[in-house]
Amino acid sequence: xxxxxxxxxxxxxxxxxxxVPVFGWAAYRDIETRRVPNRTWLPLAIxxxxxxxxxxxxxxxxxxxxxxxxxxxxxLSVGLVAPLGYIFWRLGGFGGADAKAIMTLALxxxxxxxxxVGTGVYPPSGNQPPLGVFSLSILSNTVxxxxxxxxxLAGVNALRGAFTPAMFIGRAVAIDDILSEYGRLLETxxxxxxxxxxxxxxxxxxxxxxxxFEAVRAxxxxxxxxxxxxxNDPGDGSIAADERALTDGGSxxxxxxxxxxxxxxxxxxxxAERFLExxxxxxxxxxxxxxxxxxxxxxxxxxxxxxxxVPFIVPMFVGLLLALTFGDLLFVLLGLFGAA
Numbered sequence: 013x014x015x016x017x018x019x020x021x022x023x024x025x026x027x028x029x030x031x032v033p034v035f036g037w038a039a040y041r042d043i044e045t046r047r048v049p050n051r052t053w054l055p056l057a058i059x060x061x062x063x064x065x066x067x068x069x070x071x072x073x074x075x076x077x078x079x080x081x082x083x084x085x086x087x088l089s090v091g092l093v094a095p096l097g098y099i100f101w102r103l104g105g106f107g108g109a110d111a112k113a114i115m116t117l118a119l120x121x122x123x124x125x126x127x128x129v130g131t132g133v134y135p136p137s138g139n140q141p142p143l144g145v146f147s148l149s150i151l152s153n154t155v156x157x158x159x160x161x162x163x164x165l166a167g168v169n170a171l172r173g174a175f176t177p178a179m180f181i182g183r184a185v186a187i188d189d190i191l192s193e194y195g196r197l198l199e200t201x202x203x204x205x206x207x208x209x210x211x212x213x214x215x216x217x218x219x220x221x222x223x224x225f226e227a228v229r230a231x232x233x234x235x236x237x238x239x240x241x242x243x244n245d246p247g248d249g250s251i252a253a254d255e256r257a258l259t260d261g262g263s264x265x266x267x268x269x270x271x272x273x274x275x276x277x278x279x280x281x282x283x284a285e286r287f288l289e290x291x292x293x294x295x296x297x298x299x300x301x302x303x304x305x306x307x308x309x310x311x312x313x314x315x316x317x318x319x320x321x322v323p324f325i326v327p328m329f330v331g332l333l334l335a336l337t338f339g340d341l342l343f344v345l346l347g348l349f350g351a352a
Contacts, residue, residue, distance in 0.1 A: 060120035089122030139339025153331030209304025212249025
């Protein structure tokens with residue numbers, strides 16, 4: 013009796029198709045908010061366990077070689093790929109959602125699926141490495157897609173006539189639009205940098221102070237020496253749906269001239285140290301915050317370069333689609349050069 017359902021795929025592989033819409037939604041969320049809820053991954057992990065149990069039941073009647081191959085694929089995926097996600101998260105290579113996505117892939121997609129469409133089968137068997145650890149193929153596809161992004165970004169910047177050291181990693185945005193972006197500044201008052209102010213931290217700082225970005229831009233001298241008054245909850249730096257919440261924390265900052273001189277901390281420019289004593293703001297340092305504010309309040313500046321980064325789940329989703337429809341890009345490329 014065939015294990016195929018509807019002459020399309022096995023039961024476990026149909027379950028694994030759940031990964032496609034969920035990862036598509038997660039990629040969209042990552043672009044729009046840079047945040048993916050933890051609840052995204054648990055249903056997929058449960059689906060992965062169910063698919064693995066079903067696969068083990070199906071392979072029990074297969075030849076000994078197929079049983080050993082299945083066991084090796086699962087061990088490598090769960091025992092190698094999943095820990096890699098955790099290790100890179102601990103090393104700061106990417107965020108917690110990225111690590112959870114990799115661990116979920118390792119559990120849900122350890123073996124190559126087979127989907128029969130018309131007279132063809134996807135992914136094509138000729139584009140699969142001999143060992144066939146599907147999660148590894150997805151990761152290698154992800155890396156190749158990620159490596160292509162800087163060249164795409166450079167091409168777009170070149171068409172705009174923007175030839176700078178930042179053209180491979182960033183783009184210019186209008187100062188007035190900075191709070192509607194995710195990323196990190198690529199400029200200081202001295203020039204190009206890779207360690208500029210995180211825009212999430214900027215949003216947190218403005219909410220904490222209860223001031224709008226427009227007010228800070230209009231009268232920066234007023235806000236360079238803030239009062240030690242009660243501050244607002246800065247949130248997590250995400251872009252709020254309500255524009256008022258984005259630019260105004262709700263309270264009014266009193267001019268420093270209205271307070272006793274002893275209450276002012278003149279050395280704590282912009283109140284950066286006080287803010288970061290209370291909130292980590294994604295590892296931002298007082299120097300990064302001050303430098304970013306100085307750049308953004310330069311009177312004649314109309315735009316600033318930022319690096320939007322590549323949300324890791326986005327190339328992972330593209331890598332997943334490529335793996336399902338084409339196979340392992342790296343394996344095919346190596347084969348073209350006789351190395352696979």
